[in-house]
Amino acid sequence: xxxxxxxxxxxxxxxxxxxxxxxxxxxxxxxxxxxxxxxxxxxxxxxxxxxxxxxxxxxxxxxxxxxxxxxxxxxxxxxxxxxxxxxxxxxxxxxxxxxxxxxxxxxxxxxxxxxxxxxxxxxxxxxxxxxxxxxxxxxxxxxxxxxxxxxxxxxxxxxxxxxxxxxxxxxxxxxxxxxxxxxxxxxxxxxxxxxxxxxxxxxxxxxxxxxxxxxxxxxxxxxxxxxxxxxxxxxxxxxxxxxxxxxxxxxxxxxxxxxxxxxxxxxxxxxxxxxxxxxxxxxxxxxxxxxxxxxxxxxxxxxxxxx
Ligand code: NCD
Numbered sequence: 001x002x003x004x005x006x007x008x009x010x011x012x013x014x015x016x017x018x019x020x021x022x023x024x025x026x027x028x029x030x031x032x033x034x035x036x037x038x039x040x041x042x043x044x045x046x047x048x049x050x051x052x053x054x055x056x057x058x059x060x061x062x063x064x065x066x067x068x069x070x071x072x073x074x075x076x077x078x079x080x081x082x083x084x085x086x087x088x089x090x091x092x093x094x095x096x097x098x099x100x101x102x103x104x105x106x107x108x109x110x111x112x113x114x115x116x117x118x119x120x121x122x123x124x125x126x127x128x129x130x131x132x133x134x135x136x137x138x139x140x141x142x143x144x145x146x147x148x149x150x151x152x153x154x155x156x157x158x159x160x161x162x163x164x165x166x167x168x169x170x171x172x173x174x175x176x177x178x179x180x181x182x183x184x185x186x187x188x189x190x191x192x193x194x195x196x197x198x199x200x201x202x203x204x205x206x207x208x209x210x211x212x213x214x215x216x217x218x219x220x221x222x223x224x225x226x227x228x229x230x231x232x233x234x235x236x237x238x239x240x241x242x243x244x245x246x247x248x249x250x251x252x253x254x255x256x257x258x259x260x261x262x263x264x265x266x267x268x269x270x271x272x273x274x275x276x277x278x279x280x281x282x283x284x285x286x287x288x289x290x291x292x293x294x295x296x297x298x299x300x301x302x303x304x305x306x307x
Pocket of ligand 1: 054055126165268
């Protein structure tokens with residue numbers, strides 16, 4: 001078996017390696033021309049078994065901007081998956097055709113399973129309600145670029161913390177930097193799963209608080225990370241309808257927030273941030289999506305070993 005690096009969990013890279021990726025991403029943003037042929041002759045397979053806009057298109061744009069090419073699907077029903085082919089077989093085949101694979105799948109653990117059957121690097125582009133490490137690289141890159149640090153931060157994570165994989169990955173990553181404080185803001189029904197909390201606290205002594213009210217804590221935050229209520233992962237439509245508008249960030253609610261607080265959101269947004277907030281200088285979510293492309297360019301280059 002060839003020894004390849006994968007990114008399945010945000011802690012698969014050391015903090016030094018993450019820092020290298022963030023620095024490289026910054027340079028790629030500054031001087032894109034210099035990197036425009038770095039991956040020429042290489043193929044990225046983007047296998048999307050679940051809906052996506054940003055993640056899939058930013059992976060594709062990232063590879064194209066590096067001079068590489070793309071194969072893949074975003075509609076698994078048009079592939080042999082609909083004939084009953086197993087994930088293992090699909091991956092074995094696609095790893096013959098490509099140099100690197102990005103996979104999004106509704107089942108937790110599937111990216112890791114895919115990596116066991118692939119001869120090329122596998123990137124987890126979201127596995128069910130579990131992890132989403134490239135969104136975390138995007139979030140870290142945004143925070144590093146705009147706050148200048150990844151430590152000494154009070155970060156509020158608000159919304160669907162139960163099913164929100166971006167939150168699971170982000171708190172894991174933040175727990176590796178010093179003196180961060182996490183405030184989890186959710187209704188009881190959407191609290192972060194115990195297994196995530198245990199995993200995070202296993203190796204870190206990060207302060208974590210759980211509250212229900214955003215208004216009560218907003219004045220303390222350096223970062224407010226809003227999330228969508230993950231409709232597709234609810235068993236009951238009624239439960240979703242009851243919880244869907246648990247938090248709506250408005251201009252009024254921002255009155256007590258710090259002047260330099262960053263508002264992040266992995267997007268897509270539904271109701272949780274009123275469009276009026278987009279005009280506030282603290283609204284960072286559209287910029288965040290842009291950082292995501294550069295950080296994926298840096299990640300692909302590192303995993304392919306071309307830099
Ligand atoms: C997130 C995801 O897919 O988990 N989206 C994204 O990748 N930017 C968040 C979400 O769907 O709510």
